[in-house]
Amino acid sequence: MIIVIIILVVIFLIGIFFYNLLIAKKNQVINAFSAIDVMLKKRFDLIPNLVEVVKQYTNYEQGTLTKIVELRSRATSGNISNAEKAELDAQLSSSVKGLMVNIENYPDLKSNTNFINLQSTWTESEEQIAAARRTYNSAVTDYNNSIMMFPGSLFAGMLNFQPIAVLETAAEERKNISAKELFNN
Amino acid sequence: MALGIESNTALQQVLAGMEDQRKNIASGQKKGYLFIAGGVAILILSFVLGFPIPGFIGIVALGIFGGIKLSSAYSEQSIYRNQYKRDVIGAALKFLDQSLTITPNSGIGEHEFRHCQLFNTDPDRYSTEDLVTGTAGKTDFYFAEVHAEYKTVTQTKNGTRTEWHEIFKGIIFVADFNKNFNGVTVVRPKDFGAALGAWFSKNVFSFGGNDVVKLENTDFDKTFVTHGSDQVEARYILTPVMMERILNLNHQSKYTISLSFIGSRMYIAFPLERNYFEAPVFKSLLDPTIMDEDITVIKFMYDIVKELDLNTRIWGKA
Numbered sequence: 001m002i003i004v005i006i007i008l009v010v011i012f013l014i015g016i017f018f019y020n021l022l023i024a025k026k027n028q029v030i031n032a033f034s035a036i037d038v039m040l041k042k043r044f045d046l047i048p049n050l051v052e053v054v055k056q057y058t059n060y061e062q063g064t065l066t067k068i069v070e071l072r073s074r075a076t077s078g079n080i081s082n083a084e085k086a087e088l089d090a091q092l093s094s095s096v097k098g099l100m101v102n103i104e105n106y107p108d109l110k111s112n113t114n115f116i117n118l119q120s121t122w123t124e125s126e127e128q129i130a131a132a133r134r135t136y137n138s139a140v141t142d143y144n145n146s147i148m149m150f151p152g153s154l155f156a157g158m159l160n161f162q163p164i165a166v167l168e169t170a171a172e173e174r175k176n177i178s179a180k181e182l183f184n185n
Numbered sequence: 186m187a188l189g190i191e192s193n194t195a196l197q198q199v200l201a202g203m204e205d206q207r208k209n210i211a212s213g214q215k216k217g218y219l220f221i222a223g224g225v226a227i228l229i230l231s232f233v234l235g236f237p238i239p240g241f242i243g244i245v246a247l248g249i250f251g252g253i254k255l256s257s258a259y260s261e262q263s264i265y266r267n268q269y270k271r272d273v274i275g276a277a278l279k280f281l282d283q284s285l286t287i288t289p290n291s292g293i294g295e296h297e298f299r300h301c302q303l304f305n306t307d308p309d310r311y312s313t314e315d316l317v318t319g320t321a322g323k324t325d326f327y328f329a330e331v332h333a334e335y336k337t338v339t340q341t342k343n344g345t346r347t348e349w350h351e352i353f354k355g356i357i358f359v360a361d362f363n364k365n366f367n368g369v370t371v372v373r374p375k376d377f378g379a380a381l382g383a384w385f386s387k388n389v390f391s392f393g394g395n396d397v398v399k400l401e402n403t404d405f406d407k408t409f410v411t412h413g414s415d416q417v418e419a420r421y422i423l424t425p426v427m428m429e430r431i432l433n434l435n436h437q438s439k440y441t442i443s444l445s446f447i448g449s450r451m452y453i454a455f456p457l458e459r460n461y462f463e464a465p466v467f468k469s470l471l472d473p474t475i476m477d478e479d480i481t482v483i484k485f486m487y488d489i490v491k492e493l494d495l496n497t498r499i500w501g502k503a
Protein backbone atom coordinates (compact mmCIF):
# COMPACT_ATOMS: atom_id res chain seq x y z
CA MET A 1 0.00 0.00 0.00
CA ILE A 2 2.77 2.40 0.99
CA ILE A 3 4.63 1.55 -2.23
CA VAL A 4 1.56 2.41 -4.30
CA ILE A 5 1.22 5.76 -2.53
CA ILE A 6 4.92 6.52 -3.05
CA ILE A 7 4.61 5.68 -6.76
CA LEU A 8 1.54 7.90 -7.08
CA VAL A 9 3.27 10.78 -5.30
CA VAL A 10 6.34 10.41 -7.53
CA ILE A 11 4.15 10.38 -10.66
CA PHE A 12 2.30 13.43 -9.36
CA LEU A 13 5.57 15.29 -8.70
CA ILE A 14 6.95 14.37 -12.12
CA GLY A 15 3.66 15.58 -13.60
CA ILE A 16 4.02 18.95 -11.83
CA PHE A 17 7.63 19.21 -12.97
CA PHE A 18 6.75 18.64 -16.64
CA TYR A 19 3.69 20.85 -16.46
CA ASN A 20 5.79 23.72 -15.09
CA LEU A 21 8.49 23.07 -17.65
CA LEU A 22 6.00 23.25 -20.52
CA ILE A 23 4.39 26.39 -19.12
CA ALA A 24 7.83 28.00 -18.76
CA LYS A 25 8.67 27.17 -22.36
CA LYS A 26 5.33 28.45 -23.59
CA ASN A 27 5.87 31.69 -21.68
CA GLN A 28 9.26 31.99 -23.32
CA VAL A 29 7.52 31.85 -26.69
CA ILE A 30 5.08 34.59 -25.66
CA ASN A 31 7.94 36.64 -24.28
CA ALA A 32 9.96 36.20 -27.47
CA PHE A 33 7.00 37.33 -29.54
CA SER A 34 6.58 40.44 -27.47
CA ALA A 35 10.25 41.23 -28.16
CA ILE A 36 9.47 41.22 -31.89
CA ASP A 37 6.52 43.48 -31.20
CA VAL A 38 8.68 45.97 -29.31
CA MET A 39 11.22 46.03 -32.15
CA LEU A 40 8.47 46.52 -34.73
CA LYS A 41 7.04 49.41 -32.76
CA LYS A 42 10.48 50.96 -32.58
CA ARG A 43 10.76 50.69 -36.33
CA PHE A 44 7.28 52.07 -36.98
CA ASP A 45 8.21 55.06 -34.84
CA LEU A 46 11.03 55.88 -37.22
CA ILE A 47 8.71 56.26 -40.19
CA PRO A 48 7.30 59.77 -39.50
CA ASN A 49 10.82 61.22 -39.12
CA LEU A 50 12.04 59.44 -42.21
CA VAL A 51 9.11 60.69 -44.24
CA GLU A 52 9.60 64.26 -42.99
CA VAL A 53 13.28 64.34 -43.90
CA VAL A 54 12.78 62.78 -47.32
CA LYS A 55 9.87 65.13 -48.09
CA GLN A 56 12.05 68.20 -47.70
CA TYR A 57 14.38 67.12 -50.45
CA THR A 58 12.37 65.24 -53.00
CA ASN A 59 9.31 65.95 -55.05
CA TYR A 60 9.29 62.74 -56.97
CA GLU A 61 8.92 60.11 -54.28
CA GLN A 62 5.44 61.19 -53.14
CA GLY A 63 3.84 57.92 -54.23
CA THR A 64 6.26 55.80 -52.21
CA LEU A 65 6.00 58.11 -49.19
CA THR A 66 2.21 58.01 -49.21
CA LYS A 67 2.33 54.23 -49.41
CA ILE A 68 4.77 54.02 -46.50
CA VAL A 69 2.66 56.33 -44.33
CA GLU A 70 -0.45 54.33 -45.14
CA LEU A 71 1.22 51.01 -44.33
CA ARG A 72 2.47 52.42 -41.05
CA SER A 73 -0.92 53.68 -39.97
CA ARG A 74 -2.46 50.32 -40.79
CA ALA A 75 0.27 48.47 -38.89
CA THR A 76 -0.14 50.63 -35.79
CA SER A 77 -3.94 50.81 -35.86
CA GLY A 78 -4.13 48.19 -33.10
CA ASN A 79 -6.95 45.97 -34.32
CA ILE A 80 -4.91 43.68 -36.54
CA SER A 81 -3.62 40.17 -35.93
CA ASN A 82 0.03 39.35 -35.40
CA ALA A 83 0.24 37.68 -38.80
CA GLU A 84 -1.18 40.77 -40.52
CA LYS A 85 1.25 42.95 -38.62
CA ALA A 86 4.17 40.83 -39.78
CA GLU A 87 2.89 40.99 -43.35
CA LEU A 88 2.51 44.79 -43.21
CA ASP A 89 5.98 45.06 -41.77
CA ALA A 90 7.40 43.02 -44.66
CA GLN A 91 5.70 45.33 -47.16
CA LEU A 92 6.85 48.40 -45.27
CA SER A 93 10.38 47.10 -45.15
CA SER A 94 10.55 46.50 -48.88
CA SER A 95 9.01 49.93 -49.65
CA VAL A 96 11.59 51.67 -47.46
CA LYS A 97 14.36 49.66 -49.09
CA GLY A 98 13.12 50.81 -52.49
CA LEU A 99 13.05 54.39 -51.24
CA MET A 100 16.61 54.13 -49.92
CA VAL A 101 17.80 52.97 -53.33
CA ASN A 102 16.03 55.84 -55.09
CA ILE A 103 17.60 58.33 -52.72
CA GLU A 104 20.84 57.74 -54.59
CA ASN A 105 19.48 60.34 -57.04
CA TYR A 106 19.35 63.06 -54.36
CA PRO A 107 22.89 63.94 -53.29
CA ASP A 108 21.72 66.68 -50.87
CA LEU A 109 19.47 64.29 -49.03
CA LYS A 110 22.10 61.59 -49.04
CA SER A 111 24.51 63.86 -47.18
CA ASN A 112 21.93 65.19 -44.72
CA THR A 113 23.00 64.27 -41.16
CA ASN A 114 19.46 63.56 -40.02
CA PHE A 115 18.96 61.26 -42.93
CA ILE A 116 22.25 59.44 -42.36
CA ASN A 117 21.26 58.87 -38.72
CA LEU A 118 17.86 57.62 -39.74
CA GLN A 119 19.43 55.29 -42.26
CA SER A 120 21.66 53.65 -39.66
CA THR A 121 18.87 53.47 -37.09
CA TRP A 122 16.74 51.81 -39.74
CA THR A 123 19.37 49.17 -40.56
CA GLU A 124 19.92 48.67 -36.84
CA SER A 125 16.21 48.03 -36.36
CA GLU A 126 16.14 45.67 -39.37
CA GLU A 127 18.77 43.49 -37.82
CA GLN A 128 17.25 43.73 -34.35
CA ILE A 129 13.93 42.51 -35.76
CA ALA A 130 15.74 39.67 -37.52
CA ALA A 131 17.40 38.77 -34.21
CA ALA A 132 14.07 38.93 -32.36
CA ARG A 133 12.47 36.66 -34.96
CA ARG A 134 15.31 34.18 -34.61
CA THR A 135 14.91 34.27 -30.84
CA TYR A 136 11.19 33.62 -31.26
CA ASN A 137 11.83 30.69 -33.59
CA SER A 138 14.37 29.24 -31.20
CA ALA A 139 11.86 29.48 -28.32
CA VAL A 140 9.16 27.89 -30.49
CA THR A 141 11.44 25.03 -31.54
CA ASP A 142 12.39 24.45 -27.93
CA TYR A 143 8.73 24.39 -26.89
CA ASN A 144 7.71 22.15 -29.81
CA ASN A 145 10.52 19.71 -29.01
CA SER A 146 9.37 19.53 -25.41
CA ILE A 147 5.77 18.71 -26.27
CA MET A 148 6.60 16.28 -29.07
CA MET A 149 9.38 14.31 -27.40
CA PHE A 150 8.87 11.62 -24.80
CA PRO A 151 8.04 11.99 -21.90
CA GLY A 152 6.86 15.58 -22.45
CA SER A 153 4.54 14.32 -25.21
CA LEU A 154 2.54 12.29 -22.63
CA PHE A 155 1.78 15.34 -20.52
CA ALA A 156 1.37 17.67 -23.48
CA GLY A 157 -1.31 15.35 -24.91
CA MET A 158 -3.20 15.21 -21.61
CA LEU A 159 -2.92 18.94 -20.95
CA ASN A 160 -3.69 19.93 -24.52
CA PHE A 161 -0.48 21.75 -25.43
CA GLN A 162 -0.45 22.39 -29.18
CA PRO A 163 2.62 22.87 -31.41
CA ILE A 164 3.28 26.44 -32.60
CA ALA A 165 4.46 27.29 -36.11
CA VAL A 166 7.83 29.00 -36.53
CA LEU A 167 8.04 32.29 -38.43
CA GLU A 168 9.20 31.97 -41.99
CA THR A 169 12.30 34.07 -42.46
CA ALA A 170 12.16 36.41 -45.40
CA ALA A 171 14.85 35.67 -47.97
CA GLU A 172 16.49 39.07 -47.37
CA GLU A 173 16.76 38.39 -43.65
CA ARG A 174 18.81 35.28 -44.17
CA LYS A 175 21.71 37.29 -45.47
CA ASN A 176 23.40 40.07 -43.63
CA ILE A 177 22.53 43.60 -44.52
CA SER A 178 25.17 44.90 -46.85
CA ALA A 179 25.86 48.60 -46.87
CA LYS A 180 26.82 48.45 -50.52
CA GLU A 181 23.62 46.83 -51.62
CA LEU A 182 21.44 49.09 -49.57
CA PHE A 183 22.92 52.48 -50.10
CA ASN A 184 25.47 51.85 -52.78
CA ASN A 185 27.97 53.87 -50.73
CA MET B 186 58.89 36.73 -45.49
CA ALA B 187 55.19 37.25 -45.79
CA LEU B 188 55.31 41.02 -46.22
CA GLY B 189 58.40 41.34 -48.37
CA ILE B 190 59.99 43.24 -45.51
CA GLU B 191 63.32 41.46 -46.07
CA SER B 192 64.08 43.94 -48.82
CA ASN B 193 63.70 46.86 -46.39
CA THR B 194 67.27 48.21 -46.14
CA ALA B 195 66.71 50.20 -42.94
CA LEU B 196 65.52 47.06 -41.17
CA GLN B 197 68.41 45.06 -42.59
CA GLN B 198 70.85 47.59 -41.13
CA VAL B 199 69.23 47.35 -37.72
CA LEU B 200 69.37 43.54 -37.90
CA ALA B 201 73.02 43.58 -38.99
CA GLY B 202 73.87 45.89 -36.06
CA MET B 203 72.06 43.65 -33.60
CA GLU B 204 73.64 40.49 -34.97
CA ASP B 205 77.00 41.31 -33.23
CA GLN B 206 75.14 41.89 -29.99
CA ARG B 207 73.38 38.55 -30.40
CA LYS B 208 76.68 36.71 -31.05
CA ASN B 209 78.14 38.27 -27.90
CA ILE B 210 75.20 37.16 -25.79
CA ALA B 211 75.20 33.66 -27.30
CA SER B 212 78.93 33.21 -26.68
CA GLY B 213 78.64 34.68 -23.16
CA GLN B 214 75.89 32.21 -22.29
CA LYS B 215 77.78 29.29 -23.82
CA LYS B 216 80.96 30.19 -21.92
CA GLY B 217 79.08 30.63 -18.66
CA TYR B 218 77.50 27.19 -18.90
CA LEU B 219 80.83 25.63 -20.02
CA PHE B 220 82.64 27.01 -16.96
CA ILE B 221 79.96 25.65 -14.65
CA ALA B 222 80.01 22.28 -16.43
CA GLY B 223 83.85 22.26 -16.21
CA GLY B 224 83.65 22.91 -12.46
CA VAL B 225 81.23 20.01 -11.98
CA ALA B 226 83.51 17.73 -14.06
CA ILE B 227 86.56 18.63 -11.91
CA LEU B 228 84.56 17.97 -8.74
CA ILE B 229 83.48 14.51 -9.95
CA LEU B 230 86.99 13.69 -11.15
CA SER B 231 88.57 14.79 -7.85
CA PHE B 232 86.14 12.58 -5.90
CA VAL B 233 86.94 9.62 -8.16
CA LEU B 234 90.68 10.18 -7.71
CA GLY B 235 90.32 10.67 -3.95
CA PHE B 236 91.34 14.37 -3.73
CA PRO B 237 88.09 16.17 -2.94
CA ILE B 238 89.64 19.48 -1.74
CA PRO B 239 90.97 20.63 -5.17
CA GLY B 240 87.62 19.59 -6.60
CA PHE B 241 85.75 21.93 -4.20
CA ILE B 242 88.12 24.77 -4.99
CA GLY B 243 87.62 24.09 -8.71
CA ILE B 244 83.84 24.17 -8.57
CA VAL B 245 83.71 27.30 -6.44
CA ALA B 246 86.15 29.19 -8.71
CA LEU B 247 84.67 28.06 -12.01
CA GLY B 248 81.12 28.36 -10.67
CA ILE B 249 81.63 31.98 -9.64
CA PHE B 250 83.27 32.82 -12.93
CA GLY B 251 80.58 31.05 -14.96
CA GLY B 252 77.85 32.69 -12.89
CA ILE B 253 79.25 36.17 -13.54
CA LYS B 254 79.48 35.44 -17.26
CA LEU B 255 75.91 34.18 -17.35
CA SER B 256 74.43 37.03 -15.38
CA SER B 257 76.12 39.61 -17.60
CA ALA B 258 74.94 37.73 -20.73
CA TYR B 259 71.36 37.63 -19.40
CA SER B 260 71.28 41.29 -18.47
CA GLU B 261 72.59 42.13 -21.94
CA GLN B 262 69.93 39.84 -23.39
CA SER B 263 67.13 41.74 -21.72
CA ILE B 264 68.29 44.98 -23.39
CA TYR B 265 68.70 43.14 -26.68
CA ARG B 266 65.24 41.60 -26.31
CA ASN B 267 63.58 44.99 -25.82
CA GLN B 268 65.54 46.54 -28.67
CA TYR B 269 64.43 43.70 -30.97
CA LYS B 270 60.79 44.25 -30.08
CA ARG B 271 60.99 48.00 -30.42
CA ASP B 272 63.14 48.27 -33.55
CA VAL B 273 62.56 45.05 -35.47
CA ILE B 274 59.00 44.02 -34.60
CA GLY B 275 58.07 47.71 -34.44
CA ALA B 276 59.40 48.24 -37.99
CA ALA B 277 57.55 45.18 -39.28
CA LEU B 278 54.32 46.54 -37.75
CA LYS B 279 54.81 49.95 -39.37
CA PHE B 280 55.49 48.20 -42.65
CA LEU B 281 52.07 46.55 -42.46
CA ASP B 282 50.20 49.63 -41.24
CA GLN B 283 51.51 52.96 -39.98
CA SER B 284 49.03 52.96 -37.09
CA LEU B 285 50.49 49.80 -35.50
CA THR B 286 52.79 50.13 -32.48
CA ILE B 287 54.21 47.69 -29.97
CA THR B 288 54.79 48.38 -26.28
CA PRO B 289 56.83 45.40 -25.04
CA ASN B 290 56.26 45.94 -21.32
CA SER B 291 52.52 46.62 -21.50
CA GLY B 292 49.67 44.23 -22.05
CA ILE B 293 46.07 43.48 -21.22
CA GLY B 294 45.65 44.11 -17.51
CA GLU B 295 44.44 41.43 -15.13
CA HIS B 296 41.36 43.52 -14.40
CA GLU B 297 40.40 43.57 -18.07
CA PHE B 298 41.09 39.83 -18.30
CA ARG B 299 38.58 39.20 -15.52
CA HIS B 300 36.14 41.76 -16.90
CA CYS B 301 36.01 40.21 -20.40
CA GLN B 302 34.56 36.97 -18.97
CA LEU B 303 36.30 34.79 -21.56
CA PHE B 304 37.25 32.32 -18.84
CA ASN B 305 35.38 30.97 -15.86
CA THR B 306 38.34 30.76 -13.53
CA ASP B 307 40.03 33.77 -11.92
CA PRO B 308 43.81 33.70 -12.19
CA ASP B 309 46.16 33.42 -9.21
CA ARG B 310 49.21 34.17 -11.33
CA TYR B 311 48.99 36.49 -14.30
CA SER B 312 51.49 37.89 -16.78
CA THR B 313 51.08 39.87 -19.96
CA GLU B 314 53.41 41.55 -22.45
CA ASP B 315 53.83 42.81 -26.01
CA LEU B 316 50.84 45.06 -26.39
CA VAL B 317 50.20 45.91 -30.05
CA THR B 318 47.72 48.70 -30.77
CA GLY B 319 46.43 50.04 -34.04
CA THR B 320 43.55 50.89 -36.30
CA ALA B 321 42.40 48.90 -39.31
CA GLY B 322 40.09 51.07 -41.39
CA LYS B 323 37.52 52.50 -38.97
CA THR B 324 38.13 49.96 -36.24
CA ASP B 325 40.49 50.40 -33.28
CA PHE B 326 41.99 47.22 -31.94
CA TYR B 327 44.75 45.92 -29.69
CA PHE B 328 46.16 42.57 -28.72
CA ALA B 329 48.72 41.22 -26.29
CA GLU B 330 50.25 38.02 -25.04
CA VAL B 331 48.66 36.74 -21.86
CA HIS B 332 49.50 33.89 -19.53
CA ALA B 333 47.02 33.16 -16.75
CA GLU B 334 47.18 30.33 -14.24
CA TYR B 335 45.37 29.20 -11.12
CA LYS B 336 46.75 27.15 -8.27
CA THR B 337 45.51 24.21 -6.30
CA VAL B 338 46.83 23.34 -2.87
CA THR B 339 46.57 19.71 -1.79
CA GLN B 340 47.40 18.15 1.55
CA THR B 341 50.09 15.51 1.39
CA LYS B 342 51.91 13.43 4.00
CA ASN B 343 54.76 15.95 4.07
CA GLY B 344 52.62 19.06 4.24
CA THR B 345 50.96 20.88 1.39
CA ARG B 346 51.70 20.74 -2.33
CA THR B 347 50.94 23.68 -4.61
CA GLU B 348 50.29 22.97 -8.26
CA TRP B 349 49.83 25.51 -11.03
CA HIS B 350 47.33 24.92 -13.82
CA GLU B 351 46.94 26.87 -17.00
CA ILE B 352 43.80 28.92 -17.62
CA PHE B 353 45.05 30.48 -20.80
CA LYS B 354 48.27 31.02 -22.71
CA GLY B 355 48.16 32.87 -25.99
CA ILE B 356 47.01 36.12 -27.50
CA ILE B 357 43.89 38.09 -26.55
CA PHE B 358 42.61 40.32 -29.31
CA VAL B 359 40.28 43.23 -28.51
CA ALA B 360 38.42 45.36 -31.05
CA ASP B 361 35.78 48.02 -30.95
CA PHE B 362 32.61 46.24 -32.14
CA ASN B 363 30.53 47.80 -34.91
CA LYS B 364 27.13 47.47 -33.25
CA ASN B 365 25.68 48.93 -30.07
CA PHE B 366 24.84 46.52 -27.29
CA ASN B 367 24.31 46.70 -23.53
CA GLY B 368 24.55 43.16 -22.23
CA VAL B 369 27.11 40.38 -22.21
CA THR B 370 27.45 37.63 -24.80
CA VAL B 371 30.10 34.95 -24.34
CA VAL B 372 31.06 32.25 -26.84
CA ARG B 373 33.22 29.48 -25.41
CA PRO B 374 34.53 26.18 -26.80
CA LYS B 375 32.13 23.30 -26.31
CA ASP B 376 34.01 20.81 -24.20
CA PHE B 377 32.31 18.17 -22.11
CA GLY B 378 31.89 20.32 -19.01
CA ALA B 379 30.51 23.29 -20.95
CA ALA B 380 28.08 21.07 -22.86
CA LEU B 381 26.84 19.45 -19.66
CA GLY B 382 26.47 22.83 -17.92
CA ALA B 383 24.57 24.21 -20.90
CA TRP B 384 22.21 21.23 -21.00
CA PHE B 385 21.60 21.51 -17.27
CA SER B 386 20.85 25.22 -17.30
CA LYS B 387 18.58 24.86 -20.33
CA ASN B 388 16.62 21.82 -19.23
CA VAL B 389 16.69 21.67 -15.48
CA PHE B 390 17.63 24.80 -13.70
CA SER B 391 19.24 28.05 -14.66
CA PHE B 392 21.68 29.50 -12.15
CA GLY B 393 20.77 33.03 -13.13
CA GLY B 394 23.11 35.40 -14.91
CA ASN B 395 23.77 34.47 -18.48
CA ASP B 396 21.50 31.89 -20.06
CA VAL B 397 22.43 29.55 -22.87
CA VAL B 398 21.66 30.93 -26.32
CA LYS B 399 20.77 28.16 -28.73
CA LEU B 400 21.75 29.24 -32.22
CA GLU B 401 20.51 27.91 -35.54
CA ASN B 402 23.90 27.27 -37.10
CA THR B 403 24.54 23.62 -36.21
CA ASP B 404 28.30 23.79 -36.85
CA PHE B 405 28.54 26.81 -34.60
CA ASP B 406 26.48 25.10 -31.93
CA LYS B 407 28.67 21.99 -32.12
CA THR B 408 31.88 24.01 -31.74
CA PHE B 409 30.80 26.59 -29.16
CA VAL B 410 28.50 27.14 -26.22
CA THR B 411 26.99 30.63 -26.22
CA HIS B 412 25.77 32.40 -23.10
CA GLY B 413 24.05 35.75 -23.10
CA SER B 414 22.36 38.17 -20.74
CA ASP B 415 19.85 38.98 -23.50
CA GLN B 416 18.69 36.38 -26.01
CA VAL B 417 17.74 38.92 -28.70
CA GLU B 418 20.91 40.92 -28.29
CA ALA B 419 23.07 37.79 -28.56
CA ARG B 420 21.43 37.04 -31.91
CA TYR B 421 21.73 40.68 -32.95
CA ILE B 422 25.49 40.32 -32.51
CA LEU B 423 25.75 36.74 -33.78
CA THR B 424 23.95 37.07 -37.09
CA PRO B 425 24.03 34.04 -39.43
CA VAL B 426 26.85 35.68 -41.40
CA MET B 427 28.80 36.55 -38.26
CA MET B 428 28.60 32.94 -37.08
CA GLU B 429 30.04 31.75 -40.40
CA ARG B 430 32.84 34.29 -40.13
CA ILE B 431 33.66 33.22 -36.59
CA LEU B 432 33.74 29.58 -37.70
CA ASN B 433 36.14 30.51 -40.51
CA LEU B 434 38.36 32.34 -38.07
CA ASN B 435 38.26 29.37 -35.75
CA HIS B 436 39.34 26.99 -38.55
CA GLN B 437 42.50 29.04 -38.94
CA SER B 438 43.42 28.55 -35.28
CA LYS B 439 44.88 25.26 -34.02
CA TYR B 440 42.90 25.38 -30.78
CA THR B 441 39.27 26.48 -30.44
CA ILE B 442 38.99 30.20 -29.81
CA SER B 443 36.76 31.94 -27.24
CA LEU B 444 34.91 35.18 -27.80
CA SER B 445 33.09 37.68 -25.67
CA PHE B 446 31.11 40.81 -26.42
CA ILE B 447 31.01 43.21 -23.53
CA GLY B 448 31.10 46.96 -23.00
CA SER B 449 30.92 47.74 -26.75
CA ARG B 450 34.04 45.66 -27.41
CA MET B 451 34.69 42.19 -28.71
CA TYR B 452 37.37 40.00 -27.14
CA ILE B 453 38.86 36.96 -28.84
CA ALA B 454 41.25 34.55 -27.10
CA PHE B 455 43.61 32.54 -29.30
CA PRO B 456 45.37 29.79 -27.36
CA LEU B 457 48.98 29.46 -28.59
CA GLU B 458 51.86 27.22 -27.61
CA ARG B 459 54.82 29.52 -27.95
CA ASN B 460 55.90 32.96 -26.95
CA TYR B 461 55.93 35.32 -29.92
CA PHE B 462 57.96 38.44 -30.74
CA GLU B 463 61.06 37.12 -28.96
CA ALA B 464 64.57 37.84 -30.22
CA PRO B 465 66.53 34.69 -31.16
CA VAL B 466 69.80 34.07 -29.32
CA PHE B 467 71.17 30.93 -30.90
CA LYS B 468 69.84 31.57 -34.40
CA SER B 469 71.16 34.24 -36.75
CA LEU B 470 69.15 37.44 -37.13
CA LEU B 471 70.24 37.54 -40.75
CA ASP B 472 68.26 34.41 -41.57
CA PRO B 473 65.43 35.70 -43.80
CA THR B 474 62.86 33.37 -42.22
CA ILE B 475 63.57 34.57 -38.69
CA MET B 476 60.45 36.73 -38.39
CA ASP B 477 58.09 34.59 -40.46
CA GLU B 478 56.01 33.26 -37.59
CA ASP B 479 55.78 36.63 -35.84
CA ILE B 480 54.66 38.33 -39.03
CA THR B 481 52.08 35.61 -39.70
CA VAL B 482 50.59 36.24 -36.24
CA ILE B 483 50.59 40.03 -36.68
CA LYS B 484 48.99 39.76 -40.12
CA PHE B 485 46.41 37.31 -38.82
CA MET B 486 45.41 39.69 -36.00
CA TYR B 487 45.31 42.67 -38.33
CA ASP B 488 43.10 40.79 -40.80
CA ILE B 489 40.50 39.85 -38.17
CA VAL B 490 38.86 43.25 -38.57
CA LYS B 491 38.41 42.54 -42.28
CA GLU B 492 37.51 38.90 -41.73
CA LEU B 493 34.71 39.79 -39.29
CA ASP B 494 33.69 42.82 -41.35
CA LEU B 495 34.00 45.19 -38.38
CA ASN B 496 34.51 48.18 -40.67
CA THR B 497 30.92 48.05 -41.89
CA ARG B 498 29.42 50.66 -39.62
CA ILE B 499 25.83 51.06 -40.69
CA TRP B 500 24.20 50.21 -37.40
CA GLY B 501 24.12 53.60 -35.78
CA LYS B 502 27.52 53.27 -34.13
CA ALA B 503 30.25 55.64 -35.22
